[in-house]
Amino acid sequence: MxxxxxxxxxxxxxxxxxxxxxxxxxxxxxxxxxxxxxxxxxxxxxxxxxxxxxxxxxxxxxxxxxxxxxxxxxxxxxxxADGASSPPGETHRTLNELKRLRNLLAQGTAQSTELPPDAREDWERLQRTVNELGHLRFGPAEREQLRRVVEQVRRAQKHPKRAGTLRAASNELRTLRNRLAHGIAEIASGPKPAYILDDEDDNA
Amino acid sequence: MxxxxxxxxxxxxxxxxxxxxxxxxxxxxxxxxxxxxxxxxxxxxxxxxxxxxxxxxxxxxxxxxxxxxxxxxxxxxxxxADGASSPPGETHRTLNELKRLRNLLAQGTAQSTELPPDAREDWERLQRTVNELGHLRFGPAEREQLRRVVEQVRRAQKHPKRAGTLRAASNELRTLRNRLAHGIAEIASGPKPAYILDDEDDNA
DNA sequence: TAATTTGATATACTTAAATAGATCAAAATC
DNA sequence: GATTTTGATCTATTTAAGTATATCAAATTA
CATH class of the missing domain: 1.10.260.40 (lambda repressor-like DNA-binding domains)
Incomplete structure (x- = not known):
């Protein structure tokens, strides 16, 4: 060949x-x-x-x-176009981590209707946020933070009645999302993408 | 499809x-x-x-x-990269013209040994020059000039003993070559290509 | 540790690319 | 006008891509 x-x-x-x-x-x-x-x-x-x-x-x-x-x-x-700000292989690992998180959330969706309203709100917020992450660019630190969120969601699913774990996961994911969105604006010289944010956590 | x-x-x-x-x-x-x-x-x-x-x-x-x-x-x-200084289709026509000229010269080579020394020298000079043209970039005016050279060579072959036609063709082709080489230097910003010229017709 | 997923390899079958060569009408050349 | 060249189409044959499905060992996940 x-x-x-x-x-x-x-x-x-x-x-x-x-x-x-x-x-x-x-x-x-x-x-x-x-x-x-x-x-x-x-x-x-x-x-x-x-x-x-x-x-x-x-x-x-x-x-x-x-x-x-x-x-x-x-x-x-x-x-x-490909190599900007991610080390080789990083994108692959990040996508796998995102995949795990989406799978966890998909698996748990049927059960989430049984959760107290607060926890159900956290669940939906997690789902929305993870869908906003797909096109953002992760470094190793960000991927590690994502991994911790995956762990937290997994633990929350194991002990559904333990208060606060889902909320902590949701908050951390939101922080990660805002940090990445902010970083994207810095990397991409030009007008920032127009985000419509559902939370008060708006650092843009 | x-x-x-x-x-x-x-x-x-x-x-x-x-x-x-x-x-x-x-x-x-x-x-x-x-x-x-x-x-x-x-x-x-x-x-x-x-x-x-x-x-x-x-x-x-x-x-x-x-x-x-x-x-x-x-x-x-x-x-x-493609479109510089040639109108669409121009390169195709130019290549066909160059091809005709090469064919004429190839056909006539066996007979050229029978020519007087002066005419044979013109013949060889034409062959050398046509080989220098392949990578140069023609416009419509240059292609028209090339066409005239092809006509002159054809006429010279029809009347081998007619004095001066081959010399005129050779001179015109040389002029065309020098003009194109000169034009190339103007288009390509940067050091001029190093030509080793056999003639005094050196405008570089 | 057990279960699941992954990439590689196998068999059997269908469809078509690639080849060789011929031929034709139209266009180009002489 | 005659000859040559060109791009398109045809027939027949060989080779292999593409498909469906199964299976395996290794890696990954739970």
């Missing part, structure tokens, strides 16, 4: 991992069997253009033919 | 035409049958990645997966 094929195939795998998807999850989204995805990522097939385009689309990528002389410049652009 | 597939296929055809190649010529270089190239360019097959990569390579292109958000920027870069 030529360099270019290996490069394409490697980029697909990296993009899948970057999005925190398993091969089975990508399979479900792209309509391609998991076994075939494994072969593709291992360059064990010479895949068809339409298959490549579909996989790329699901992963937020577009296939382009670029004059060879411009390849280094384009690679630099891509690198700048 | 999705937009992206059509885009890729269109870019291949445009690149082939830009280089002044016929489907048969591309076939010979890429090792793909002409009939298949026709189908590819008409989106009548869902071609394999290895075929695409090979065609792209021959055409001076590289296949890249680009984040969707960067596609407009990359397209702008590509447009700037």
């Amino acid at each position: 030529t360099y270019s094929l290996e490069h394409i195939v490697g980029a697909l795998k990296a993009a899948r991992e970057e999005k925190g998807l398993s091969q089975r999850e990508l399979s479900a989204r792209a309509g391609v069997p998991q076994a075939h995805i494994s072969k593709i990522e291992n360059a064990a097939v010479d895949l068809k253009l339409s298959s490549l385009v579909e996989l790329a689309r699901v992963l937020g990528l577009e296939l382009m033919l670029v004059p060879r002389s411009l390849v280094p410049a384009v690679q630099t652009m891509i690198g700048s | 999705t937009y992206s597939l059509e885009h890729i296929v269109g870019a291949l055809k445009a690149a082939r035409e830009e280089k002044g190649l016929s489907q048969r010529e591309l076939s010979a270089r890429a090792g793909v049958p002409q009939a298949h190239i026709s189908k590819i360019e008409n989106a009548a097959v869902d071609l394999k990645l290895s075929s695409l990569v090979e065609l792209a390579r021959v055409l001076g292109l590289e296949l890249m997966l680009v984040p969707r958000s960067l596609v407009p920027a990359v397209q702008t870069m590509i447009g700037s």
Whole structure:
């Protein structure tokens, strides 16, 4: 296989991992069997253009033919867009942490109607907040804070009647969200995104 | 077929035409049958990645997966690199004109040994000069001048004993070459390319 | 520790890309 | 006007992508 094929195939795998998807999850989204995805990522097939385009689309990528002389410049652009403020692999871990939290909240949703009103409010607030985090950019410290929130939610689910744990988790997640939203404004020179905040915790 | 597939296929055809190649010529270089190239360019097959990569390579292109958000920027870069100082289609016509001239000179080479020494020298000078033109950038006026040179060479071949026609063609081609080389230096801000010129017609 | 998920590999089948070569009408060239 | 070149289409054959499904060992999660 030529360099270019290996490069394409490697980029697909990296993009899948970057999005925190398993091969089975990508399979479900792209309509391609998991076994075939494994072969593709291992360059064990010479895949068809339409298959490549579909996989790329699901992963937020577009296939382009670029004059060879411009390849280094384009690679630099891509690198700048991807690498900003996260160390390698960090995005993957963060997405996995967010996934765990969403799973916990999804599992517990049926039970949350049995909670006292205060706790149910915390639960819903957690769900709203976690949905606001997906596009924000985490560092290791932020991911560690997210992990603590996941722990707190897990403990709260184990002892539903223990007062305050869900509230603490909700507050900490909100703090994390505001801190990240604030940091994004600093990184992105330009007008800040317009947030409509439901809480008084507004540092923007 | 999705937009992206059509885009890729269109870019291949445009690149082939830009280089002044016929489907048969591309076939010979890429090792793909002409009939298949026709189908590819008409989106009548869902071609394999290895075929695409090979065609792209021959055409001076590289296949890249680009984040969707960067596609407009990359397209702008590509447009700037291609479109500089030539109107659409101009490069194609110029390459065809250069091809004609090369063909004429190649056909006439065997006979040129029968020419008087002066005329033979003009012939060789024409051949050297035409080889220096391939990478230079023509406008409509320059292409018209090239066309006149092709006419002059054709006439010289019809009447080999008519004095001066070959010399006139050789001089005009040299003038065109120097003008283009000079123009290139003006377009490309930066150090001028280092030419080693065989003639006194040195305007650099 | 047990259960679940993951990526890799296998079998069997269907569909189509790729190839070789020929041929045609239209366009371009001489 | 005659010849050559071009892009498109055709037939027949071979090879392999794509699919469905199962299974496995290793890794991860609970």
